[in-house]
Amino acid sequence: MGTIITVATQKGGAGKTTLTRILSVNLVTDGWKVAVIDADPNKGFTEWAQVYTGPSLSVHTEPDEKKLANLPADLAEQYDAVIIDTAGFGSRSMLVAIGAADGVIIPCMPDRGSVREAEQTAEWVRNLSKSTRRVIDFRVVMTGFDPRRSADKYAYEQATTGLGLPFLLARLSDRTAYQASSWSGTVPTDGVIGKEAKALSEEIITLGWLKRAASRPAGKRTAAVTG
Numbered sequence: 001m002g003t004i005i006t007v008a009t010q011k012g013g014a015g016k017t018t019l020t021r022i023l024s025v026n027l028v029t030d031g032w033k034v035a036v037i038d039a040d041p042n043k044g045f046t047e048w049a050q051v052y053t054g055p056s057l058s059v060h061t062e063p064d065e066k067k068l069a070n071l072p073a074d075l076a077e078q079y080d081a082v083i084i085d086t087a088g089f090g091s092r093s094m095l096v097a098i099g100a101a102d103g104v105i106i107p108c109m110p111d112r113g114s115v116r117e118a119e120q121t122a123e124w125v126r127n128l129s130k131s132t133r134r135v136i137d138f139r140v141v142m143t144g145f146d147p148r149r150s151a152d153k154y155a156y157e158q159a160t161t162g163l164g165l166p167f168l169l170a171r172l173s174d175r176t177a178y179q180a181s182s183w184s185g186t187v188p189t190d191g192v193i194g195k196e197a198k199a200l201s202e203e204i205i206t207l208g209w210l211k212r213a214a215s216r217p218a219g220k221r222t223a224a225v226t227g
């Protein structure tokens, strides 16, 4: 069985789709078999996948929360990683996607609203973990972060020391290249973006969220979009 990773926060525009893009492309480039479920009715990831050029990524568009309940587990039988991009509001499908997950990544921009919504989303993960009586691990990831900005550092301190939220060490810094990749259909594998994407996927592997099988065929260079 593959690992189901849900990317969620109730905050709109916090970087969920961007993070889904760089994580999925980085993993597939590294030889993992990856499926992405776009659970957002706005279909941002699906649209991007139409222009994506890179190693084969299986994309499934499923805004219907009833159908979403079974799809991740079905795909996890065939793929090493199933990554679910959720909608940016307190939708039922976000809760279904959290309930289906082995691990949840909560992107958080360094502003007050994002930190508050990250905390709320973390609370949902803890509650769903308790009600389903299984561990749903989660980590918050700073996105759009600039270490030179004192307000950004303050936001990070509030979220970590203040609220006790568990963060990944990996961060996505504030770069126009992240915006550019939403248009270009490519995700840079070199430079700062490449390094940040690599650090993110390696940390997830270190956490034990993804496990390497003995051998795995490399992906083809086309995108398969379904749904």
Ligand SMILES: Nc1ncnc2c1ncn2[C@@H]1O[C@H](COP(=O)(O)OP(=O)(O)OP(=O)(O)O)[C@@H](O)[C@H]1O
Residues within 6 Å of the ligand: 011, 012, 013, 014, 015, 016, 017, 018, 019, 040, 044, 086, 087, 088, 089, 143, 144, 145, 172, 173, 174, 175, 176, 178, 179, 180, 182
């Ligand atoms: N690290 C970053 N640096 C600069 N811009 C970023 C970064 N991450 C995301 N953005 C930009 O912020 C905007 C929102 O990002 P994105 O669409 O990934 O958020 P989202 O959480 O998926 O939004 P929604 O809730 O609408 O689905 C986009 O214009 C994106 O290009």
Ligand SMILES: [Mg+2]
Residues within 6 Å of the ligand: 016, 017, 018, 040, 044, 085, 086, 087, 088
């Ligand atoms: Mg999105």
